[in-house]
Amino acid sequence: MSISERFLEVKKRVDEAALRSGRDPADVRLVAVTKTHPASKINEAIEAGAADIGENRVQELLEKIDDVAPVRWHLIGHLQTNKVRQVIDKVVMIHSVDSLKLAREINKRAAAAGSVMDVLIEINSAMEETKSGIAAGDLKQLVTEITAECESVRVCGIMCIPPIAADPEDSRPYFKEAAELFKEMKGWDLPAERFAPTELSMGMSGDFEVAIEEGATIVRVGSSIFGPRNYR
Ligand SMILES: *Cc1c(COP(=O)(O)O)cnc(C)c1O
Numbered sequence: 001m002s003i004s005e006r007f008l009e010v011k012k013r014v015d016e017a018a019l020r021s022g023r024d025p026a027d028v029r030l031v032a033v034t035k036t037h038p039a040s041k042i043n044e045a046i047e048a049g050a051a052d053i054g055e056n057r058v059q060e061l062l063e064k065i066d067d068v069a070p071v072r073w074h075l076i077g078h079l080q081t082n083k084v085r086q087v088i089d090k091v092v093m094i095h096s097v098d099s100l101k102l103a104r105e106i107n108k109r110a111a112a113a114g115s116v117m118d119v120l121i122e123i124n125s126a127m128e129e130t131k132s133g134i135a136a137g138d139l140k141q142l143v144t145e146i147t148a149e150c151e152s153v154r155v156c157g158i159m160c161i162p163p164i165a166a167d168p169e170d171s172r173p174y175f176k177e178a179a180e181l182f183k184e185m186k187g188w189d190l191p192a193e194r195f196a197p198t199e200l201s202m203g204m205s206g207d208f209e210v211a212i213e214e215g216a217t218i219v220r221v222g223s224s225i226f227g228p229r230n231y232r
């Protein structure tokens with residue numbers, strides 16, 4: 001199958017999972033994850049209808065962006081504070097905020113650019129040492145601190161990556177937990193200009209349908225669209 005065929009196939013599965021769970025397919029956004037894949041392949045997906053593209057690393061995003069058709073870029077991987085300046089005017093959303101320090105740097109750079117950056121807070125669902133993200137129990141404090149002082153940052157929800165699983169059903173408890181936390185978050189009384197919790201970013205190639213059933217508003221799908229990755 002070509003990349004465009006695979007993209008359309010994944011899009012169809014996304015829509016069907018939404019309908020199956022009584023949701024509007026328009027409420028679930030498919031971010032095509034392109035790490036390790038060249039601009040030419042990304043453009044194939046864009047031609048097939050991909051409107052949101054996700055990259056993990058700043059360097060890789062910068063290397064490709066000029067050769068890719070205009071599209072909404074998402075930074076989904078761990079972000080170092082010293083790289084923020086380079087992506088602040090390139091991406092529509094940063095999915096991986098996990099410290100006040102990082103939020104402050106995003107705030108500083110967004111303010112300098114005269115913009116407001118939409119961010120998600122990354123939750124480390126199983127508290128795996130190899131993954132970034134904060135504990136669920138620390139979410140409220142971090143969001144309260146960010147919204148209190150970062151005028152050029154808007155906290156739009158949470159992102160999570162459950163442990164790698166062979167069976168998508170193994171991810172369900174983590175997705176349920178994230179959805180609970182997201183629901184709780186929606187009730188927090190924080191400044192509306194800096195706090196708009198509308199996005200729950202969860203689900204990858206192996207488990208995006210389960211994630212949608214549990215309430216994901218953004219799924220991040222790579223290998224099901226672009227094939228396996230060869231890391232350099
Ligand atoms: C690579 C990656 C994905 C996509 O993973 P696939 O299993 O290839 O769909 C999603 N989210 C993040 C944060 C990633 O790094």
